[in-house]
Amino acid sequence: MVTDLERNAALHAVRSAATLCSAAQGRLVAGETLTKGDDSPVTVADFAAQAVVVEALTDRLGSIELVGEEDPADLASDDQASLRDGVTALVSTQLGHDVAAGQVLDWIGVGGSDGRSDRYWTLDPIDGTKGFLRGDQYAIALALIEDGEVVLGVLGCPNLPNPDGSTGAVFVASGGEAVAYPAGATDPVRVGVAEPATLAEARFCESVESGHSSHDDAAEIASRLGIVAEPYRIDSQCKYAAVARGDASIYLRLPTRPGYREKIWDHAAGKFVVEQAGGVVTDVDGASLDFRHGRRLEENRGIVATDGRFHDRVIEVVRDVLA
Numbered sequence: 001m002v003t004d005l006e007r008n009a010a011l012h013a014v015r016s017a018a019t020l021c022s023a024a025q026g027r028l029v030a031g032e033t034l035t036k037g038d039d040s041p042v043t044v045a046d047f048a049a050q051a052v053v054v055e056a057l058t059d060r061l062g063s064i065e066l067v068g069e070e071d072p073a074d075l076a077s078d079d080q081a082s083l084r085d086g087v088t089a090l091v092s093t094q095l096g097h098d099v100a101a102g103q104v105l106d107w108i109g110v111g112g113s114d115g116r117s118d119r120y121w122t123l124d125p126i127d128g129t130k131g132f133l134r135g136d137q138y139a140i141a142l143a144l145i146e147d148g149e150v151v152l153g154v155l156g157c158p159n160l161p162n163p164d165g166s167t168g169a170v171f172v173a174s175g176g177e178a179v180a181y182p183a184g185a186t187d188p189v190r191v192g193v194a195e196p197a198t199l200a201e202a203r204f205c206e207s208v209e210s211g212h213s214s215h216d217d218a219a220e221i222a223s224r225l226g227i228v229a230e231p232y233r234i235d236s237q238c239k240y241a242a243v244a245r246g247d248a249s250i251y252l253r254l255p256t257r258p259g260y261r262e263k264i265w266d267h268a269a270g271k272f273v274v275e276q277a278g279g280v281v282t283d284v285d286g287a288s289l290d291f292r293h294g295r296r297l298e299e300n301r302g303i304v305a306t307d308g309r310f311h312d313r314v315i316e317v318v319r320d321v322l323a
């Protein structure tokens with residue numbers, strides 16, 4: 001069960017992080033980006049966004065359990081002093097008052113939970129960091145998980161173009177529906193998946209980076225399904241938003257190497273937005289995503305999200321191609 005207090009706190013937290021990230025994107029200077037141990041990039045804005053989400057949630061809800069992507073240990077060494085200062089400055093600007101560096105690191109550190117309890121939050125403060133650095137799409141993804149099931153998903157997509165010409169929307173999924181708050185709108189609009197009459201009319205989306213999802217396998221799957229439209233390549237969990245509101249009807253995330261396990265924060269919020277908008281999300285074998293195994297989806301491989309109608313057929317072809 002999700003309380004109104006939790007839903008409102010999560011929406012406020014994601015909006016605050018989105019404001020911070022929008023202000024920071026395009027203004028990063030040399031030294032404000034770091035390569036993590038797994039060779040992936042992280043910026044001052046990723047750390048700062050995690051801090052402001054924790055501040056917003058704990059201020060309204062008291063202590064929380066959170067599985068967050070970023071780790072304050074990456075900022076701890078003496079070499080990282082200027083990165084720490086950059087993070088602290090972004091957080092202070094967003095909160096409107098000076099905050100001590102130690103406080104900022106403590107907030108980020110709240111995200112260190114192992115994700116093995118009955119009820120926890122998970123956060124990707126910037127999903128699609130490579131897209132963020134390129135000046136493209138990224139998302140702030142926050143979800144609440146209860147007994148291994150997502151019960152609340154909030155997805156901030158600050159650069160997503162809206163049908164009315166505005167830019168940016170926050171998607172909220174809970175209680176049987178998915179809604180979007182387009183930039184500037186106070187009232188939410190209901191979002192629902194597209195229902196193309198035939199698979200041939202479907203459009204699929206995939207990662208921009210071929211290292212995150214195999215473009216070659218996706219092209220083969222699309223060809224076997226008779227899909228003619230070019231793939232919609234868009235960074236981050238904006239792919240889930242695209243399926244949820246009908247910009248595309250399939251999202252394929254196809255393993256690029258055998259041992260990779262998806263991180264829970266890369267999928268929890270987005271997959272719930274698609275489901276509450278009427279779609280279906282599984283792994284490439286058609287199995288439900290299982291959030292009971294800690295920080296990674298240990299029992300799943302890859303992702304397939306669809307509008308629902310053609311899910312079984314898509315899985316059949318995905319399994320054939322990946323076999």
Ligand SMILES: Nc1ncnc2c1ncn2[C@@H]1O[C@H](COP(=O)(O)OS(=O)(=O)O)[C@@H](OP(=O)(O)O)[C@H]1O
Pocket residue numbers: 040069124126127128129130131206207208209210211212213234235236237256257260263266
């Ligand atoms: N090998 C591999 N396979 C699958 N996924 C991986 C892999 N390596 C990294 N990651 C995760 O990909 C996250 C970004 O995925 P995207 O779909 O947004 O990528 S892309 O920007 O569209 O190319 C990215 O999330 P962020 O770090 O939050 O950006 C990573 O967690």
Ligand SMILES: [Mg+2]
Pocket residue numbers: 040041042069129
């Ligand atoms: Mg990352």
Ligand SMILES: [Mg+2]
Pocket residue numbers: 124126127128265266
């Ligand atoms: Mg991510």
Ligand SMILES: [Mg+2]
Pocket residue numbers: 046069124125126127128129
């Ligand atoms: Mg991230």
